[in-house]
Amino acid sequence: MIESLKKQDVRKRCEEALQKAKEYQHVLNAVVTFYDIEEQLEGLNAIREDAPLYGIPVVLKDNINTKGVRTTASSRILDNYIPVYDAHIVEKLKAAGAVIIAKSSMDELGMGGTNRNAYTGKVNNPWDVTRISGGSSGGSAVLVASGAVPIAIGTDTGDSIRKPAAYNGIIGLKPTYGRISRYGVIPYASSLDHVGLFAAAVHDAAKALTVLAGRDDRDMTSSYEAVADYEKAINSDIGGKRIAVFDNVLEAIEDSRILDNFKQLCETLKKRGAIVEHVRLDDSLMNALVPVYFIISNAEATANHSNLDGIRFGMREDGDTMEEIMIHTRTKGFSSYVRKRFVIGSYSLFEENQEKIFRKAQKVRRKIVEELARVMNGYDVLLAPAASTVAPHDEDACEEKLSKTYLVAENHMVLGNFSGYPSMSVPTGFLEHMPIGINMTAHPFDEQSLFDIGAAIEEETGLKDKIAEVKA
Amino acid sequence: MKYETVIGIEIHCELKTKTKMFSSAPVAFGEQANSCVNEIDLGHPGTLPCVNKKAVELAIMAATALHCEIDSLVKFDRKNYYYSDLPKGFQITQQFHPIGTGGYVEIDTEQGKKRIRINRIHMEEDTAKQFHNEQGTLIDFNRAGTPLVEIVSEADMRSGAEAAAYVENLRTMLYYLGVSDVKMEEGSMRCDVNISLRRTSDDPFGVKTEIKNLNSISNVQKAVESEYERQSRILDEGGVILQETRRYDEAQKTTVSMRMKEGSVDYKYFPEPNITPIQLDEAWIRSIQQSLPELPRERKQRYEEQYGLRSYDADVLVQNRELSDFYDAACQYSKEYQLLANWTITELTAALNKANRKMAENRCRPEDLAQLVTMIKAGEISGKQAKEVFADVFEGKDPKKVVEEKGMKQMSDEGALLAMVQEVLDKNPQSIIDFKNGKDRAVGFLVGQVMKASKGQANPAMTNKLIQEELKKR
Structure with a gap:
């Protein structure tokens, strides 16, 4: 999509993107803040026209700090927060010529998978506005799926890019932990947070990763690993590629139509010369994914968000003492959903609980990662359906049920966050006019395998650049 | 307790x-x-x-x-x-x-x-x-x-x-x-x-x-x-x-x-x-550990063992690193370690306090103080003269030049002093008699006469010694 956009006039394509996002707003509710793009268009004069994203309109999830532009993380407590600095990736995007048109809605502070927990309200799915976008990067997902922009930035702590990507029929990439700097990204859980992106085509995703990736000295977890020209290197000839099918997930999916779509894909990949075999992870470890995720993510989150106290920035509720100001601000500033997660996180860190809850969760996380490494040994990617259903209707989007479907089929992608392995969702078809997709996980820093196999899938499905028509 | x-x-x-x-x-x-x-x-x-x-x-x-x-x-x-x-x-x-x-x-x-x-x-x-x-x-x-x-x-x-x-x-x-x-x-x-x-x-x-x-x-x-x-x-x-x-x-x-x-x-x-x-x-880690500077306890030990300083003096010096560094520098120019320590601890510190200067503002050069101490020890100047010279050394002047300018170089040439002593004895026969009669103060009078004749430049200790020897000979 980027290459075809580049045939249009720069101003025109950016203005059209902004225009579309604005038109769709009352239907999708995807945007928190629209940009005035004039300044950025002028700024392009200082950028070479052959810069990879020259004049390409993009959207940022609203937890990406933008100097001078309101950044709320879809939380009331940051409703008036205007960052004093740009996130590392904002500098990178600007240097590459990208034009930011909007900051997109998300589940408050990244907590949630539906995007119903946003301070500005729920985000609707462009394929069927009575259904959820998924989250937490829901706004970014639907702005790509509706064709407003070719690239949108998201973040992924559990599956917050890859799940909404699947629900919206687009590419969702969460690269290796440390591949993209997190400096300036409002966190959820530091050891699980990844910056990633949405695109309507594999080539665009690969191009964007090359722009965003690379060492940043301000993020000690960012990697020195060299950054490839992933797009140029894409090779959709996947003969000999070794693909491991994730049986635990297949077993947990009830809808046979999803399974049929997946089996068909596997046959297609085999026909293209890939070696497709079946693997399974230890069941008890699979059942531990959700509890381990909840404990670690919320323990880190409760500390990460202790800075939101009303003292130095953000909203402030009055009080007679500093302590009162903090209590009142935090009580009013966070939704009860977020406060509940803080309580869970805090509880697991109490001295009397820490060993048997938080530390144990960390140990189980390590066991899970070792198990993942074991089953992926000898394979290029681990492959599974991204979700057990299409995007649910708003009223059906119930989280946190302890069924096998929920524990395994709906949450297996958190493996990519536990391990830091790169992982990508790719659309593979439609079920009753709603998109469905698969998820692939590769070895650390082997994003190229994801792009190669993704490109092959795209060639087979013909879903490249497929976007929803939104009736504004 | x-x-x-x-x-x-x-x-x-x-x-x-x-x-x-x-x-x-x-x-x-x-x-x-x-x-x-x-x-x-x-x-x-x-x-x-x-x-x-x-x-x-x-x-x-x-x-x-x-x-x-x-x-x-x-x-x-x-x-x-x-x-x-x-x-x-x-x-x-x-x-x-x-x-x-x-x-x-x-x-x-x-x-x-x-x-x-x-x-x-x-x-x-x-x-x-x-x-x-x-x-x-x-x-x-x-x-x-x-x-x-x-x-x-x-x-x-x-x-x-x-x-x-x-x-x-x-x-x-x-x-x-x-x-x-x-x-x-x-x-x-x-x-x-x-x-x-x-x-x-x-x-x-x-x-x-x-x-x-x-x-x-x-x-x-x-x-x-x-x-x-x-x-x-x-x-x-x-x-x-x-x-x-x-x-x-x-x-x-x-x-x-x-x-x-x-x-x-x-x-x-x-x-x-x-x-x-x-x-x-x-x-x-090793390179950091190996390049640690000398620590106060080590320095104190060095002062006591190598320089023979009294424990109290070593402590006083070590507690003030800048003063101690000055002392160490001065020790490169003189082996009169205890005398140097005394001058550093008392005279230099007192002068700094009086001038309201910090060590960082100190103008006195360690080699000059060392020189001064050497001159005292060699009997080239008297202790009293040294204090006068120090006032200028404190301002950064070379003690040898100060002594020269003030013409206060001490006369320590034994031959010249002896001639002067003989002359004074010849002129004061009564004092010789007094001495022989057990009046020791006569010596003091005679030393004073030599000092007077030398315009204060005679080395008092040496003069005293020579007078005693000559008196016994007469």
């Missing part, structure tokens, strides 16, 4: 780095409020910590000097609590893996040398500074994020004097290392003292109180002693000591309660996820 005092000390010491522990904002003291801060120091959303390598280096130096074992795998943890001087709502510290453990510091006590064991030394970041006034509270974030080491001793001290000696010892040591400014009055070194009493050393530890924020070494001793009085009075009356945090009130000369310690606070420590463990290069 009716009770034994048991003292353990925690010292927070700001490291002398250019930038902060986890951000690139400058470390400065006395700058305009909130001018040395960036988004990290203010705990803005999305910021991440980046470990200051220089701070790690300084911490390794301190840990080595404290004879601690170094943990080459550097890890940090979060200490969680809400307070308005703590921007992130947690402090990054080293709870579970301090950089140094199990060391000691040697102090001098009345009973001789004593080792105070060090439990741990770890790195962490400082908080912001708060100012409370009638309108409310003002916060200056300049200090927020300044690198600190916390040094925790075992409860090995038994008196206020030992506590003061320990703090003084650490202070000079850290200063020599160049690790910290150690200015207690400016807060770059802060001292919390834990004190409990017990009947005998066989009894278990009593309930302790913590005295916070002592701002001078003399106050450490005073606070311990007044807290001993307070606690012993309570115990004498059959009361119980409450576990609390106190401060030392200089005006009242007593400790005052700040707050009760109601059980310990749960800081919910857990590993800092944004700093993955850093494996330090063993060769790097």
